[in-house]
Amino acid sequence: MGRRDDEPEAKEKRSAGRPPALKPEHVQLLCELAMADTGMTLDGLAQQLQQRCGVEVCTMTIRRALAVEGIKRVKPTRRAVPKERGKTARYGYTEAHRREAEVTPYSCALTPAEWELVADLFEREPHTRGAPSKFERKALVDACCYVLRTGCAWRLLPRDFPPWTTVYKAFVRWADMGLFESMHDRLREQWRQRLGRHHGPTGAVLDSQSNRSSPQGGEAGFDAGKKVKGRKRHIIVDTLGVVLAVTVTAASVQDRDGAPAVTAQACDNHPTLQKLWVDGAYSGRCAQQLRAAHGLDVEVVRHPGNGNAYVFHSEGAAPAEPSVVPKGFVVLPIRWIVERTHAWNERWRRLVMHHDRRADISRAWVWLADACRLASRLTRTV
Numbered sequence: 001m002g003r004r005d006d007e008p009e010a011k012e013k014r015s016a017g018r019p020p021a022l023k024p025e026h027v028q029l030l031c032e033l034a035m036a037d038t039g040m041t042l043d044g045l046a047q048q049l050q051q052r053c054g055v056e057v058c059t060m061t062i063r064r065a066l067a068v069e070g071i072k073r074v075k076p077t078r079r080a081v082p083k084e085r086g087k088t089a090r091y092g093y094t095e096a097h098r099r100e101a102e103v104t105p106y107s108c109a110l111t112p113a114e115w116e117l118v119a120d121l122f123e124r125e126p127h128t129r130g131a132p133s134k135f136e137r138k139a140l141v142d143a144c145c146y147v148l149r150t151g152c153a154w155r156l157l158p159r160d161f162p163p164w165t166t167v168y169k170a171f172v173r174w175a176d177m178g179l180f181e182s183m184h185d186r187l188r189e190q191w192r193q194r195l196g197r198h199h200g201p202t203g204a205v206l207d208s209q210s211n212r213s214s215p216q217g218g219e220a221g222f223d224a225g226k227k228v229k230g231r232k233r234h235i236i237v238d239t240l241g242v243v244l245a246v247t248v249t250a251a252s253v254q255d256r257d258g259a260p261a262v263t264a265q266a267c268d269n270h271p272t273l274q275k276l277w278v279d280g281a282y283s284g285r286c287a288q289q290l291r292a293a294h295g296l297d298v299e300v301v302r303h304p305g306n307g308n309a310y311v312f313h314s315e316g317a318a319p320a321e322p323s324v325v326p327k328g329f330v331v332l333p334i335r336w337i338v339e340r341t342h343a344w345n346e347r348w349r350r351l352v353m354h355h356d357r358r359a360d361i362s363r364a365w366v367w368l369a370d371a372c373r374l375a376s377r378l379t380r381t382v
Helices: 002-016 024-036 042-053 061-066 114-123 137-150 164-177 179-194 254-269 285-294 335-345 359-379
Strands: 071-074 204-214 222-223 228-238 243-250 275-278 297-302 312-313
Touching: 024 042, 024 061, 024 071, 024 114, 042 061, 061 071, 061 285, 071 164, 114 137, 114 179, 114 204, 114 359, 137 164, 137 359, 179 359, 204 254, 204 335, 228 254, 228 335, 228 359, 243 254, 254 285, 285 359, 335 359
Parallel strands: 204 275, 275 297
Antiparallel strands: 071 312, 204 228, 222 228, 228 243
């Protein structure tokens, strides 16, 4: 009889259920965050809620709570931009790309004005031991630039340059000493000073690029997303498109796994960095780790045509205007800067494909290519 008397009380406890995971003040905070940044993801709302209130809930719970308040995630409507007629783009070289007088038979060689900017980095110190070099330092650097520009094998260097063995040993020695990076850093500071920028950048853009590797050997992998077997270059550039840091890994390394190393290199060399723009591959936990490790303001720039991109919309509000997205290629804010740098690098044929076994040699090619580009800009008269 005692058990029958307790049965109504037990049923009442079971019907009460567990308390809701989100309190009214938590739901109000979610609504404010969602309407303040309509493009924020559910994971981003969960992270903001955990940081501000210490409440950890799943994204499904947040979706249901917002739906009760009349806020749902909808895919924005888009319409194509009509193609403008009467405008034709001009491509090819102009007079600004041509030199007044050729001092060497190869256009990829450094001009006297360009060599004057970096000559002291490569010239041998007077008190250095050993026999004097049989070849000029400029001839060795010009040979390295020839290999970089044409992508030829070391053994196929023209006879106008020193022997390929001498050039190769000099290039490896300079790469180990970090001379190409020092050369680039000097020219980058001069270029930023000419444009009226501070020598220490505060904003940077991160991205990666997968390239094929030759049968020469060395570290390599397969990028399942790009269907490329080879290596991947992770680079960080400033808002001018000049390289700040670069690392080379196997193509199988995910972007989020390669980001910490290149970001640490950039922050160590440039302590003034404050903001970092990345694409969707670095969002989520990777962006949180970069913020916590280096104190950077990491902003994810998403593609407007992404099929997974949604925005928050309140049912009581007026319908939003359709966003304008042109068909084909879309220039994304800030992200186009690093994409342009990738395109610049591929003008140097040695960077189109990895022919070296050592990853640090591949990094040295990137520093040399960007340094040559900066030297050309600094000495251009047109």
